[in-house]
Every structure is written in C-alpha cells, then in structure tokens.
Amino acid sequence: MIQCKKCTKNAVVFLPYSGEKLCRKCFLTSVEKRVQKAISHYKMLDRSDRIGVAVSGGKDSVVLLHILNKIERNFPESKLLIIYVDEGISQYSNNNLKVVKKHSWDLDIPLIQSSYKKIYGKTLDDIIKIAEKEEDKRLGACSYCGVLRRKALNRAALEANVDCIATAHNLDDETQTILLNFLRGDLNRLARNSPTNKRVHPKLVPRIKPLRTIPEKETTLYAFYRNLKHNSKPCPYAPEAYRDDIRSFLNQIESKRPGTKYNILRLYDKISPQITISQNSIQECSICGEPSVEKICKACQLLS
Ligand SMILES: [Zn+2]
Ligand SMILES: [Zn+2]
Numbered sequence: 001m002i003q004c005k006k007c008t009k010n011a012v013v014f015l016p017y018s019g020e021k022l023c024r025k026c027f028l029t030s031v032e033k034r035v036q037k038a039i040s041h042y043k044m045l046d047r048s049d050r051i052g053v054a055v056s057g058g059k060d061s062v063v064l065l066h067i068l069n070k071i072e073r074n075f076p077e078s079k080l081l082i083i084y085v086d087e088g089i090s091q092y093s094n095n096n097l098k099v100v101k102k103h104s105w106d107l108d109i110p111l112i113q114s115s116y117k118k119i120y121g122k123t124l125d126d127i128i129k130i131a132e133k134e135e136d137k138r139l140g141a142c143s144y145c146g147v148l149r150r151k152a153l154n155r156a157a158l159e160a161n162v163d164c165i166a167t168a169h170n171l172d173d174e175t176q177t178i179l180l181n182f183l184r185g186d187l188n189r190l191a192r193n194s195p196t197n198k199r200v201h202p203k204l205v206p207r208i209k210p211l212r213t214i215p216e217k218e219t220t221l222y223a224f225y226r227n228l229k230h231n232s233k234p235c236p237y238a239p240e241a242y243r244d245d246i247r248s249f250l251n252q253i254e255s256k257r258p259g260t261k262y263n264i265l266r267l268y269d270k271i272s273p274q275i276t277i278s279q280n281s282i283q284e285c286s287i288c289g290e291p292s293v294e295k296i297c298k299a300c301q302l303l304s
Contacts, residue, residue, distance in 0.1 A: 013221060016258035024225050031222050035067050035210050044208035045164070048077040050207070052112070052162035054084045054153055055103065057096030059223040059230040062103060064211055066228060068166060069107050081160055085152045086115035087145060088123020095138035095231050102229060109219060114156040116148055124148070127303070128237070141237035146300055151290055151299040157205040169209045172216040175247050175264045183246075187275060188293060194272035201282045204291040215261065 002011040004023035011021035022030060039045055053068060055061040065082065072078050086093050086101045097113075104111040117123050122130075127148075128141050157165045169177075174193070181190040199206055211219060223230055254261045284290065285297035292298070 013164065015218075016255075017262060027218075028222060028225055031214060031218055032067055032070060034213055036071055038213045039071070039208075039210050042208075044166075044210060045078070047075050049163040050079045050081065050123065050161065051164060051166055052081050052083045052157045052160055053109075053166045054101050055084055057084075057099035057169075057231040058065045058168070059228070059232065060170055060211060060216075060219050062099070062218045062228045062230045063222050063226075064104055064166060065107070065109070066226065067163070067222075068210065081107050081162060082109050083153060083156050083160065083162075083165065084111060084113050084115065085149060087149070088116050088125055089236060090125060092231075092233065092236055095233065099229055099231050101238040105193065111186045112156055112160050114152055116152060118170065119152050119155060119300075120148065122303075124237075140240050142240045145237070147298045149301055151288075151297065154203075154205050154290065158203065164206045164208050165212055166208050168211055168219075170211045170214050170219050171261050171265060172218045172250070174209070174212045174245070174268075175250055176243055178264055178268050179246050179250065180243060191272065191275040193268075194275075201291040203284070205287075207283060209218075213262075213265065 003009070004011045004026050005020050006026040007023060009023035009025070012024050013022045013027040014020070015022070020030075045051065051068065051072070053061075053065050056064050061197075065080075068080060072080055082100060082104050084097065086097060101111065103109075115123075116127070120127070121154055124141065124145055127144055129225055131144065153165055153167075177193055178190065181187075181193070214222075222228075250261060281293055282291050283295070285292040285300055287300040288297060290297050290299070294301075294302075
C-alpha cells in the first residue's frame with residue numbers, strides 16, 4: 001500500500017509535477033484549494049459578485065459549477081447563476097441540457113438559457129450546412145462555434161446582469177491556446193487570454209477561468225471521484241486539427257518533463273500584462289452593437 005502524503009489512507013492519485021501521492025479525499029480537497037488559490041491570486045471575484053457560470057454539460061463545466069458552489073457558501077452576499085447556451089447540435093445539445101437541468105435542480109442554482117437559434121436565427125447545424133454548401137472550408141465548426149458562443153454567452157450574461165462569466169477552461173485548454181496563438185503569430189488573440197476580470201468595455205462582461213491551473217487529467221478524476229453526472233460524449237463535429245496536434249505535443253512533453261504546462265502558464269502570466277490590448281481599441285460592431293476589436297465583429301463577419 002502506498003500511503004497518502006497528507007493522511008494515513010491509501011493513495012489513489014499520483015501528481016507527477018509535484019511528486020504528491022494522495023488519497024481520494026485529500027485529492028479532492030487539493031483541487032478545491034488550488035481553485036480557491038487561483039481565484040484569489042488572479043483577483044477573479046469580489047465578495048458580492050453575481051457570477052454567471054457557463055455550464056455546457058461537459059465534465060469540466062460541471063466540476064467548475066460544483067467547486068464554485070462549495071466556495072460560494074463562504075460568501076453569502078455573492079450569487080451563482082448557470083448560463084447554458086444551446087448550440088443546436090442535434091442529439092448532442094439535448095443531452096447536455098438534461099445534464100445542466102439536473103445540476104441546476106440538485107444545487108438549487110437558477111438556470112438561464114439561451115441559444116444560437118434565439119440569437120442568430122440559426123442553429124450551429126444550420127450554419128455548418130450553409131458553410132459546407134458554399135465550400136467555405138477555411139474554417140472548421142469549432143472556429144464558428146468559438147466565435148458564436150463567445151458572443152452568445154456575453155449577450156446572456158448582460159441580460160442576466162452578472163458581474164462576470166466563469167468558464168471551465170483548464171490548464172490544458174489554456175496552454176494549448178497560448179501555444180496555438182503563439183505559433184500562429186496572433187498577438188491580439190494571445191493578449192485576449194490574460195486572466196483579468198476588469199471591465200474594459202461596459203457591454204463586455206469580464207471572463208474568469210477558475211480552473212486554469214488544474215490539469216485536465218485532474219478535472220476528469222475530480223468528476224469521477226465525486227460521481228458528477230456529465231455528458232461524456234464528444235461533440236460530433238471534429239475538433240480543430242491544429243489544436244489536436246498541439247494537444248498531443250504538449251502531452252508528450254509533459255510526460256517526459258512534468259511541470260511543462262505550468263511553466264508555459266507562468267511565463268504567459270508574466271508577459272501578458274505587457275501585451276494586453278488597450279481599452280480604446282474596443283469599439284461597437286456596426287451591425288449588432290456588440291463590443292469588438294474590429295468595425296464588424298467576428299460573429300457578424302462569419303454569419304454574413
Ligand atoms: Zn489523504
Ligand atoms: Zn456584430
């Protein structure tokens with residue numbers, strides 16, 4: 001038997017980057033503590049915030065909701081809301097909504113629903129069909145969805161009058177995005193990822209990422225050990241190929257040199273204050289009025 005580093009129980013989890021071996025209970029506590037630490041380190045939340053949690057029904061979003069719900073109990077003036085945006089991906093979205101409704105009910109957290117159909121007049125399925133017909137092969141489904149989801153979440157968050165949107169991006173998502181934007185030479189997008197909760201524009205709801213220091217393996221284990229119901233089926237649209245390459249590259253390096261992902265994140269946090277886009281570069285889209293760095297926002301560009 002291998003003993004837990006913090007108590008006398010049997011260790012079931014090994015964290016290669018720190019060398020820790022932990023039992024189930026100490027592992028769960030460790031994840032929660034690190035999320036709490038990230039929230040205070042990056043000053044993500046104020047005591048009386050109304051927090052809109054973007055819950056898709058996937059494991060990370062469900063883990064985020066449960067951990068925030070635990071943390072929030074210590075701050076009675078704050079309030080949690082669930083924001084669910086239905087992309088309209090045939091069977092996939094229906095399953096997600098069922099999961100989200102269950103957690104909303106179990107935790108007694110109000111659910112705010114929006115959809116691509118409501119905001120754009122079309123589901124993602126409709127939009128992809130049109131794009132395929134026009135042989136618009138420049139962009140995969142994920143690129144469309146990323147842009148449209150961002151705007152839909154912001155719209156729903158504005159209507160719900162929340163102070164911030166909490167999204168479930170984990171350490172793997174974050175380091176992949178950093179590397180991806182770096183390799184593409186896209187400074188604007190690289191800057192946009194910085195973990196600030198400042199309101200740079202009145203119509204742009206700040207985003208926080210409380211799970212950004214937690215590796216994906218650990219969010220998976222957290223969901224498993226807490227027995228959290230989630231939609232484990234992957235999205236039917238194939239993931240972006242470039243991101244997939246970077247994911248396997250990062251995982252390869254991480255297994256040889258544990259801690260690499262943390263190094264990327266730490267370095268990014270040091271340099272990102274220098275590259276943050278200035279406030280006055282954000283204007284309002286001339287078609288939909290949404291905050292945008294260009295004259296016409298990305299969502300309106302794609303939909304045209
Ligand atoms: Zn223990
Ligand atoms: Zn627009």
